[in-house]
Amino acid sequence: MNVDVEIIQEDNSEELYERKSFTVDKGQEATRIDKWVQSHVEGVTRNKVQNAIDAGFLTVNGKTVKCNYRIRPGDDIVLMSLINPEYTTVKSENIPLNIVYEDDDVMVINKPPNMVVHPGVGNFSGTLLNGVVYHLQQQNPNIDEEKLPRFGMVHRIDKNTTGLIVIAKNGAAVAHLSKQFFNHTVKRQYVAVVWGNVEADNGTIVAHIARHQQNRKMFAAYPDGETGKHAITHYQVLERFNYVTLVQCVLETGRTHQIRVHMKHIGHTLFNDWEYGGDRILKGTIYTKYKQFVDNCFDACPRCALHAQTLGFVHPRTNEEIFFTAELPNDMQQMITKWRTYISHRKIEE
16 A cells, blocks of 8 residues: 655644545455545544545545445545644634625635734634634534534634635535645735835746744745745735835745745845844835834834735635635735835935
8 A cells, every 4th residue: 555645734834734645455355435544544533534534535536435435456545634633622702703705615704913813822812713613603503623623724824914814614615625725726815015126027936945944933945945845936016115015926835934935035025024034124225214214114014014815716615716805904005105105205215
């Protein structure tokens, strides 16, 4: 039996799912798929395997099957499963959510700044997921993580990043969406303000991404391709302010801190991104008035200037591609207006 394990790693904090692939050996007896998987995956119960099959988390030769399917030699089996599902219980909290769209299968939320997406060390309450649990339990008091793994979370965005995130509302939707994220078919477009005047009107950044060798909380670009995971970001200049640039970024892959790392890699750190050095003046004059102006911009947008503006995916029930857009939040709009006004009233100093 050949086994291959791949991990889904998204832009934000940690891996959510892994994909385990199996090829059934020649000479294998015709055995029920649920029984076979239980015997080949360590620590899994037959009930959990059956739940995964019912939810569409398991495919044979690219198609979903029923629990009584009997495997055949040469079958290619793919199982999507949570990584480290044992974590702090998520408590229900009545937290207001900016819901952009909702139906029986999915919910699209426009996340505000300074909100952690998922409970973790130091953030056990007040997260987006705490609010999602409350919202879902108002609709179905019996819902729990056995019926809906991680309460439908299939991807994340950073605490200080604003914008769109999709939540699945049932197991089938979780399976469908997690496969789309794994296969990089989800359409994601971000808007960012970066330091410096980006020379090219558009371009593509190709560089592997892995944890920084000195600071394990950060990530770094490795263009030689020998370290980390393959990552591609396409960017386009939207507006130039000489000292900073408004850009649009489209992700072809989804890696932790991908936009932040890739833009820093080409010399354009995101504005006010304190983790990567963007919270100090990286381009501009030496004059005190300029420093005061930049400090005012930092105050207007006291976070990394990054917004998940567009999200597109195939709906798990209708199989139609749907798109959602969230306007720039007020803090980024105010900061951009300040730069636009500053440049229009002053002689540019190189």
